[in-house]
Amino acid sequence: xxxxxxxxxxxxxxxxxxVTLDCVYETRDTTYYxxxxxxxxxxxLVFLIRRNSFDEQxxxxxxxxxxxxxxxxxxxxxxxxxxxxxxxxxFCALSEAQRAQGGSEKLxxxxxxxxxxxx
Amino acid sequence: DAGITQSPRHKVTETGxxxxxxxxxxxxxxxxxxxxxxxxxxxxxxxxxxxVKDTDKGExxxxxxxxxxxxxxxxxxxxxxxxxxxxxxxxxxRDTVFYGYTFxxxxxxxxx
Numbered sequence: 249x250x251x252x253x254x255x256x257x258x259x260x261x262x263x264x265x266x267v268t269l270d271c272v273y274e275t276r277d278t279t280y281y282x283x284x285x286x287x288x289x290x291x292x293l294v295f296l297i298r299r300n301s302f303d304e305q306x307x308x309x310x311x312x313x314x315x316x317x318x319x320x321x322x323x324x325x326x327x328x329x330x331x332x333x334x335x336x337x338x339f340c341a342l343s344e345a346q347r348a349q350g351g352s353e354k355l356x357x358x359x360x361x362x363x364x365x366x367x
Numbered sequence: 368d369a370g371i372t373q374s375p376r377h378k379v380t381e382t383g384x385x386x387x388x389x390x391x392x393x394x395x396x397x398x399x400x401x402x403x404x405x406x407x408x409x410x411x412x413x414x415x416x417x418x419v420k421d422t423d424k425g426e427x428x429x430x431x432x433x434x435x436x437x438x439x440x441x442x443x444x445x446x447x448x449x450x451x452x453x454x455x456x457x458x459x460x461r462d463t464v465f466y467g468y469t470f471x472x473x474x475x476x477x478x479x
Binding site for chain 2: 254281283291292293295298339341353354355356358359360
């Protein structure tokens, strides 16, 4: 069964600090997708990134970067020079790839990491 | 915007009453999901659908039922609401082209 672990329940940093959010996953599939979502205090779920299991290249988007390592089953998220607007709950999630027989393609979430960035 | 709306956005109901939450999409996506979000648990899958009249259970399906008679609508019903079902409910659709999941704005349900 799929499982996503976000060991950090809460993190508090001061503005401009770099912060890394950890995500470790378990799956028996060789093909899968990993996601990060942001949930700001307003409550909506905002998609940040999707990575498939065949693409281990790290990705950078502005102040955000992601490190995918299949060898350690990790998909960590780093915010560089954090800002108060980064304060949110961040979720890592895992989905199996589509199956020809109509697999569920369930998206399984970690429990989230609450990030607070203080001015 | 993926065109997914949830209704109602907020609801307060009494224990023992039936409640139906609606998820509506405008883009003909095959896969739809219902999640609940509770502190300390993240989002947990209740039920999902992979087509009209095709549904299956998630990890926390007890006390819930779903129906999908049209592609665009996925209904979640609490047959007899209990206080443990007080939660925020999210609907999601899966885009088969870009393989992304898009979530509705959520329904905050309080059972008193």
